[in-house]
Amino acid sequence: MLELDQLVMDFGGFRAVDRCSFRVEAGTITGLIGPNGAGKTTLFNLIAGAFPPVSGSIRFLGEEVTGLSSDALFHKGLVRTFQIPHEFHRLTALENLMMVPPAQPGESLFANWLSWGRVRAAEAKVERLAWEALEFLELTHVAHERAGNLSGGQKKLLELGRTMMTDARLVLLDEPAAGVNRTLLRKLEDKIRILNEERGYTFILIEHDMEMIQKLCAPVICMAEGKVLIEGDFQTVRADPRVLEAYLGETVGDAA
Structure with a gap:
């Protein structure tokens, strides 16, 4: 469904995304994890058309979409949410x-x-x-x-509802657990799972809540310093020494 090939994004002399490549298969929930500053949100911005990459390629549903605007991608079925909800208050x-x-x-x-x-x-x-x-x-x-x-959790659910009002094929969720209490978080997880399993939505999920990643995501991709370190199932990623050193530490062990 989505193919990223050697994406690069620079801000001045800082390289935020450094030759990132991976594929997202239709019908999956892909987890994107890594420490703050790893380049995850910048990568989302590239995929969603907020700005074009310096170099590299983005293909969506078999079509080259590198550099297309967010509006054009929205009409093709690629939708994103934000860590801080953007509701009309x-x-x-x-x-x-x-x-x-x-x-x-x-x-x-x-x-x-x-x-x-x-x-x-x-x-x-x-x-x-x-x-x-x-x-x-x-x-x-x-x-x-x-x-x-609305509460933070209700706003996150409302953002998910806005994706349901479109012909979304791929939904980019940017830290849906941020600012959400545990009760509403479990509800949010259930709704994402149902939309994926019963309604055919494909998701990419940026998240620091490892319990949520473990429950929902396969595969999991870990980024650090703008690069993809490893891609695999949750157990494989959490055991990789590079991941442990870059970000996860004991957090994954506690969540598991």
Whole structure:
């Protein structure tokens, strides 16, 4: 589904991503781990089209997409979330979801005047999909609450819901566990697993919570200093001396 070949990204004299190459197979949940400053989020930004790499290639669904904008990639089914949720805080949770689908006829002034029946039918369909997402995420009780008033965990669930309002094929999740209490984190894990196993979503997951990585991810890729150190199953990665030295230490042993 996704192929990265020798990606490089420099900021001035600092090399944030250094010849990164790996593949993501359809239907998997790939874990991307490593210490702070390893280049994980920069790599996500390259994949999601936030900026082009200095060199290297990105292929998505067999198509060369290197340098395409985030908007163009969104329309191809590549969607990302952020460590700090980017909700429209003055809109309700329901309205946040209804904002997502592109090319809604109600966005046209003329359609609102000349084709109001089509606009109304399209909005009803989008609202129905939004309610289905809220029900799946167990957020119907906050549907009419302003998104800015939601808890950190609820905002992360809402971000996941926004990916459900698109034709997403690949979802990049940037530290979904950050700022989430353990109860909502378990719920978030369950929803990611269901979306993967029952609805066919493919995920790449940046995360420091090794328990979450162990439960959800295969394969696991570890980065350090902008490079890929190792790729494999969780047990293989956690036992590699380079990984232990670079980042994980006793954390993995405790999580296991």
